[in-house]
Amino acid sequence: MTKRSITSTAFLIAGLIAGPIPAGMSAEATEAEINKVLPRAELQTWMEEARVPGVSISVIKDFKIHWSRAFGVADAATSRPVTPETRFQAASISKPVMAVAAAVLADRGQLDLDADVGQSLHSWELPRLVKSGSQPITPRMLLSHTSGLDDGLGFPGYEPSEARPDALAILTGRPPAKTPAIVARQAPMTKSRYSGGGSVVMQVLLMDATGKPFPELMQSLVLKPLGMGKSIYQQPLSTKLNADTALAHDNKGRRFNVPWKVYPALAAAGLWSTPTDLALLVSSLQKTKAGQDIKPFTKASASELLSPVGIGSFSAGFNVFQQGEGWYFAHLGANQGYRSFLIGHIAKGYGLVVMTNSDGGFPLIERICRRIQIAYDWDVLETNGEFRFGPQRGLGCLPT
Template structure:
């Protein structure tokens, strides 16, 4: 009987991959959005892509079966000082801040201090939306259905005078964004609004009397075990050595290393994949009724239920066939993303200290290939390559411009290469008479001498330059 059991278990044991093996596979299977049918698959490693994209550093965490399987950093947190990225390095989470903010606001709902569907003017004392806004609720604010303005925030350089939350909402100096005001009636449609999220920050401090960062530390980050993370702006002195420096697409550092975000609820969280994985796993367990460190099962279900359309829930988006909760982030010099499955306890976090998001997409595809999650994260378009007629090669060579974006096309060894701020990319000619780039989604084609980029029916014309 024992030998039979061992025989039955053998295939499963043989097929299992250790975390170390999975790390190696993720590191070496980065790939593009398209598969070229009659050519060998293109695979890159992380170090190659960091260099190609001019991205100083990246940090990755993968969750499997309700546990963080591994977290690892690559490249530099500060390339000028040669400070390496480690699993403890803190990155700006940007709009991922909104997911944790929603946990904090819904904790107040759960405790009976707020109502999801009450008019927010019930709670506000020092600022109110315009009188003609209609009834705006907490649920509207968290699901981006309040009809309010201001998509996002640029932040402030170190040393700048920081505005109060009320000044931000009024658009008054020293705030560097416009007034948060109604654009349309609440509950009509979803339109992303960091301004609306900032209203929830004011509601929290008004209702509790506790500074926002302190409330989030005590009621959310602490209970979740996110001991390295914080919302405080500017950063506490003891955290500064762990902070990554942000960089532009061309690889130059942000002035002052990073911006400061008094709009803490919308963009102020500093964290890393290790800590964010604790939030993801707790959400997954709470949804199953197996944990309630902050929110109980009922409130977690409410948070993960799309409010008006099929994707926008409360502080999260429900995506990939309604199988994952997710949020992306983009502050000055930082980009990031997380996904958590609604079943089976899987997910991942990827964060970079760069304005370039492309490597995040490439790592996402590598994770999908490694863990067998292709149906959710890697379904490449397939094209067939063709030989570009030699007499057509030079027709494409030149410089092309759309607004302030320049694309330079060069010929080398019988092939064409597109050069942009994102690096040099080979152009693959297809049987449809156009080109694809592995790194950039869409198709390129010459039309009346200009370069036309199209993707899903939308086209942009890059005008040939003299």
């Protein structure tokens, strides 16, 4: 059997694996409907063009998961199929999931999103910019990339055999950290500048505020209450979980020399998850915003997560923007060998999560997202078909 036919067979097998329907999932979508939206042969062509071995997709409709399907292979070397239960590195989608924990603690009175971080941050002293005067840096600023920590991180990851820094070593730039110390480069709330370092500050702050290790607090505050049973903040990943995990591939669809890199900056890049789990989070947030009682959210915490702070397009966690006539919340993720994206409409109860195991994943995600937008009549189409997120583009989901 040729390599092409092995890949095609694995693609077709994986495409038929639906997996169990989790709580909150609608069983409305039929295989015929899914195939009409995303014909198998066309999707396979897209994957081959993007050099993406495996992709997993969850579509949200009417505030529920309408369908979840997986296509292709988790490992190009063995042709092991991807299933809806297969974990991927969520990369920077780790950040808004972490922000949910901050919003939950704020709602419980255990964290003030608008207070000086020094009130809760005891393990490390956040450097201040002298010219910022008396204006404190707050958790809301860290979560919305408006704190003045203009580091642009993006963490590089570590080979499994390499020594890895803890969170404090990352913040101080102390070896074995590969990145420089986190410092303030501009006054708070003057510009929106992406700061992965700010998410690591939040990781330490949340641990200081609760007295719990970060993986444990994320499990108890967010993942378990939402039923995200395949999701875990764990770096490196336990070997007993490897069988249900997609391996990392380069932009040619080739395996790296290691299964994946390790990302000790847990809050910024350390989450393993599935589209179904992340879609549960998105739909639960949408339901809460619409007035339902979905734990651990409240209307107050949902508002914190979905309201831009006034500088830039971020809320305290998500990128919030207008596209066509609709308002959406979204986030993307990019670790070595993985690309992912989630998006949800703030009011109308539809959305999408896509995860891939290749550096070439974003062009494929663009195509899938636009297809879903058109097939399910999202209101991005209500302005003469223009997509108005950032500069005008031919495809409508990912920012430039």
